[in-house]
Amino acid sequence: MAAIMAAGLVVLALLAAVAAPAHATDYVVGDSAGWASGVDYATWASGKTFAAGDNLVFQYSAMHTVAEVSSADYSACSASNSIQSYSDQNTKVALTAPGTRYFICGAPGHCGNGMKLTVTVAAAAATTTPETSTSTPAATTPPTTTKSTSTSSTSSTGAAAVGRPGSVWAFWPRPRASPGSP
Numbered sequence: 001m002a003a004i005m006a007a008g009l010v011v012l013a014l015l016a017a018v019a020a021p022a023h024a025t026d027y028v029v030g031d032s033a034g035w036a037s038g039v040d041y042a043t044w045a046s047g048k049t050f051a052a053g054d055n056l057v058f059q060y061s062a063m064h065t066v067a068e069v070s071s072a073d074y075s076a077c078s079a080s081n082s083i084q085s086y087s088d089q090n091t092k093v094a095l096t097a098p099g100t101r102y103f104i105c106g107a108p109g110h111c112g113n114g115m116k117l118t119v120t121v122a123a124a125a126a127t128t129t130p131e132t133s134t135s136t137p138a139a140t141t142p143p144t145t146t147k148s149t150s151t152s153s154t155s156s157t158g159a160a161a162v163g164r165p166g167s168v169w170a171f172w173p174r175p176r177a178s179p180g181s182p
């Protein structure tokens with residue numbers, strides 16, 4: 001009886017694992033090891049794809065903290081200018097936007113011993129960025145009297161290009177040779 005129930009739980013867990021990745025994913029940093037000393041977080045993050053909308057979950061004991069820092073402070077293991085710092089031992093950090101995030105432990109010496117994590121957040125999977133190339137005309141002539149400088153500079157370069165005969169046709173795509181010849 002107990003074995004049957006256990007098997008049923010395994011099946012449910014497998015179904016949940018398969019169904020999960022469509023939406024936001026909570027990544028427990030370090031998996032079962034959590035946020036602790038002696039874990040290689042570069043290896044932990046290497047096989048994962050973090051997308052905007054996912055979350056990092058830091059689970060740690062009272063001897064550790066989580067500090068989100070800049071790239072420079074990440075390299076220097078400095079938590080004194082942290083962007084955000086947490087010590088509640090169960091911290092969920094939302095990866096809201098694409099980019100690179102840097103986390104270190106604020107306890108003295110821990111970051112230097114490898115307790116640091118950087119993740120690269122990709123754009124959300126089904127994001128269709130609209131083509132909003134605002135091509136506003138730049139012909140906003142200023143009302144002041146400084147328009148003579150701009151017109152003279154453009155006219156001089158334009159005259160140089162026009163002055164070379166055949167310069168336009170030099171870049172015209174020539175017709176290919178007869179098809180079939182190698």
Ligand SMILES: [Cu+2]
Nearest residue numbers: 064105107110
């Ligand atoms: Cu620590």
